[in-house]
Amino acid sequence: xxxxxxxxxKDNGQKLPVSLNDYLLPALSPTTKGTNYWDSKPTxxxxxxxxxxIVLQVHQILDIFSSLGVDLNNKNFLDIGxxxxxxxxxxxxxxxxxxxxxxxxxxxxxxxxxxxxxxxxKTLIEIKKFIDLKCKNxxxxxxxxxxxxxxxxxxxxxxxxxxxxxxxxxxxENLGVHExxxxxxxxxxxxxxxxxxxxxxxDAFSEISKxxxxxxxxxxxxxxFFSYLGPHRYSSIEIPWGHLLLTDHEFKRFISEFHENRMxxxxxxxxxxxxxxxxTVSDMIKIAYDRGFYLHGIKIEPPKYREKxxxxxxxxxxxxxxxxxxxxxxxxxxxxxxxxxxxxxxx
Ligand SMILES: C[S@@+](CC[C@H](N)C(=O)[O-])C[C@H]1O[C@@H](n2cnc3c(N)ncnc32)[C@H](O)[C@@H]1O
Numbered sequence: 093x094x095x096x097x098x099x100x101x102k103d104n105g106q107k108l109p110v111s112l113n114d115y116l117l118p119a120l121s122p123t124t125k126g127t128n129y130w131d132s133k134p135t136x137x138x139x140x141x142x143x144x145x146i147v148l149q150v151h152q153i154l155d156i157f158s159s160l161g162v163d164l165n166n167k168n169f170l171d172i173g174x175x176x177x178x179x180x181x182x183x184x185x186x187x188x189x190x191x192x193x194x195x196x197x198x199x200x201x202x203x204x205x206x207x208x209x210x211x212x213x214k215t216l217i218e219i220k221k222f223i224d225l226k227c228k229n230x231x232x233x234x235x236x237x238x239x240x241x242x243x244x245x246x247x248x249x250x251x252x253x254x255x256x257x258x259x260x261x262x263x264x265e266n267l268g269v270h271e272x273x274x275x276x277x278x279x280x281x282x283x284x285x286x287x288x289x290x291x292x293x294x295d296a297f298s299e300i301s302k303x304x305x306x307x308x309x310x311x312x313x314x315x316x317f318f319s320y321l322g323p324h325r326y327s328s329i330e331i332p333w334g335h336l337l338l339t340d341h342e343f344k345r346f347i348s349e350f351h352e353n354r355m356x357x358x359x360x361x362x363x364x365x366x367x368x369x370x371x372t373v374s375d376m377i378k379i380a381y382d383r384g385f386y387l388h389g390i391k392i393e394p395p396k397y398r399e400k401x402x403x404x405x406x407x408x409x410x411x412x413x414x415x416x417x418x419x420x421x422x423x424x425x426x427x428x429x430x431x432x433x434x435x436x437x438x439x
Contacts, residue, residue, distance in 0.1 A: 100346055108331050109407050116330045118400035119321055121242035130326050138215050144239030146178045146219055151231045153183060155249035156433055160389050162309055166190045170279040172269050173286020176200060176207050181216050181262045186254040191261040197268035204326055204365050205289060229253060244430055247393045270295055273302035285313040291367050293379050301383045308438040310385055317370045318426045320401060327362040332404040337414050373426055385436035395430030
C-alpha cells in the first residue's frame with residue numbers, strides 16, 4: 093500500500109510526490125464496501141448507482157440529439173461496445189426509434205470494464221419500473237438525481253418527453269468494432285462509449301463508415317486518455333496526471349515499485365485495454381474527417397471532482413515543462429476534461 097508523502101524518482105532524477113489519499117481517492121467514486129478501489133463490482137444484482145448510470149446516459153443521449161434538432165422517430169440505432177445492451181434497449185423503448193442493435197466482442201465479465209454477470213432482461217425491467225415510478229412521461233434529472241450521486245458527470249440533461257413503446261426489436265451481435273460491417277445493415281444513428289478502449293481508430297472508423305450512410309449521426313461518448321482519470325480507476329496512479337508526467341518506461345517502473353501485487357493487471361489495462369498508441373480528440377476528428385464524418389457537435393463535461401484535484405498541479409515542480417516535453421501539442425481543454433460528447437455526421 094502506498095504511503096503518504098512517498099516520492100517517485102523520474103529517470104532524470106526529478107522527484108514526483110505520490111499520495112493515494114491526496115491525488116487519487118478524491119477523484120474516484122466509492123466502490124462496494126470491502127473491495128479495493130480498483131476492483132470490479134462483485135457478482136450480484138445491479139446496484140442503484142449502476143441503474144442511475146444507465147438512466148442518466150440514455151437521458152444525455154436523448155438531450156444531445158434533441159439539442160441538435162435530430163429527430164429519432166423511425167430511425168435505427170447501433171451501439172458499438174454495448175456491454176450488457178441496456179443503452180440500446182432502453183433508448184429504443186423510451187423514444188420513437190424503430191429498432192436497435194448492440195454489439196460487443198465481450199460478454200459480461202470478459203473485459204476489464206464489463207459489468208458482472210447478471211440477468212439482462214431482469215435488469216431492463218427493473219430500470220423501466222424505476223422510470224415508471226419516478227418519471228412517468230418525462231425523464232427529469234431532479235427525479236432521479238439521488239441515484240447518480242457517485243457519477244462523475246456534470247452534464248445535467250434537460251427534461252425530455254418519453255413514450256413507452258413496446259414490441260420493438262433489439263438484438264445483440266457478438267462483434268468487435270473492427271468487424272462491425274459483418275452486421276450487413278446501415279444505421280441512422282450510431283453510438284459508441286468504448287473508443288478509449290480500442291486501438292487502431294483508423295480501421296475502426298473505416299469499418300464504421302461501412303455501416304453508415306449519408307446523414308448518419310455518429311455519437312461518441314469519450315473519456316480522453318489525457319484527462320485526469322484517463323487510465324480509469326484500474327491503472328490511474330497516485331500522482332496528479334501522473335500518466336502524462338511519466339514515460340511508458342517510467343510507468344512500468346512506477347507500477348513495479350508501487351503496485352507490485354497487481355503490476356501485471358495494471359500493465360495489461362494500461363497498454364492493451366486503453367487506446368495505444370495514445371490518440372487525442374483532435375486525432376479522432378481528423379481520422380473521422382478522412383472517412384467522411386464531419387464534426388457536427390461537441391460538448392465537454394468537466395469532471396465533478398475538479399475542485400478537489402485540479403489545484404494539485406502546484407505540488408509538482410516543472411509540471412508544465414514535463415507535460416510540454418512529453419506531449420508538445422496537447423490541448424489543455426482535453427487535459428482538464430471529464431467526458432467528451434462528440435457527434436459526427438456522415439456526408
Ligand atoms: C466502458 S465499457 C462501456 C459499456 C457500455 N457501452 C456502457 O456504456 O455501459 C467499454 C466496452 O467496450 C467493449 N470493447 C472492448 N473492446 C472492444 C472492441 N474492440 N470493439 C467493440 N467493443 C469493445 C467492452 O467489452 C466494454 O463493453
